[in-house]
Amino acid sequence: MPLVFEGVAEAQMQPRAEAFLARMRKRRTVRDFSDRPVPRALIETAVRVAGTAPSGANQQPWTFVCISDPERKKLIRAGAEEEERAFYAGRAGEEWLGALAHLGTDENKPFLETAPWLIAIFAQRWGHDAQGNKVKHYYVPESVGIATGFLIAALHDAGLATLTHTPAPMNFLNAICGRPDNEKALILLVVGYPKEGCLVPAIGKKPLEEIASFL
């Protein structure tokens, strides 16, 4: 079918790109969340944005489990803190803990109960056809990573804060979220408003010269 391509007037292209950059530059990862509720419709809309992402063979190999139920959040916090205690007590190793030190993180994850929404992002390592046969999926981590980027940008643009949390391993999420074995939890996105007086590490992003080359 013919492409519907809504272009931007040439004079507007650079200003539009810069306005988007200015907006995205204001995104910060947050670890202190307020318990202020967030309407489900906002989360649904942001997940629909994630669902527009490109994916290998357009297989859309992702499942976004959106959790606001306090009982599930409590189970997720318990599961994550158990893994994180082992991680910080030595499983991570000196080098990894050294790389993280400036972030000030530890094994306590109260935000997993405080924040109004958790989005557990699962990658479907394979799918099923109508007869229930296994269907191979292509470029799964790449596809789910791209969709997650869309999701983070959409939530930020809607005025919400996120934390890209990765308790490892995350297998405990399958049972809590009721997901089958072909799905692997990749990221647990924490979503809400920052707590009043929330602090973030004094860190910045690399300049263009360090992240790009033009040939």
Ligand code: IYR
């Ligand atoms: N998953 C742990 C450790 C951690 C790892 C990385 I890499 C970070 O950028 C931040 C934290 C935790 O969430 O505390």
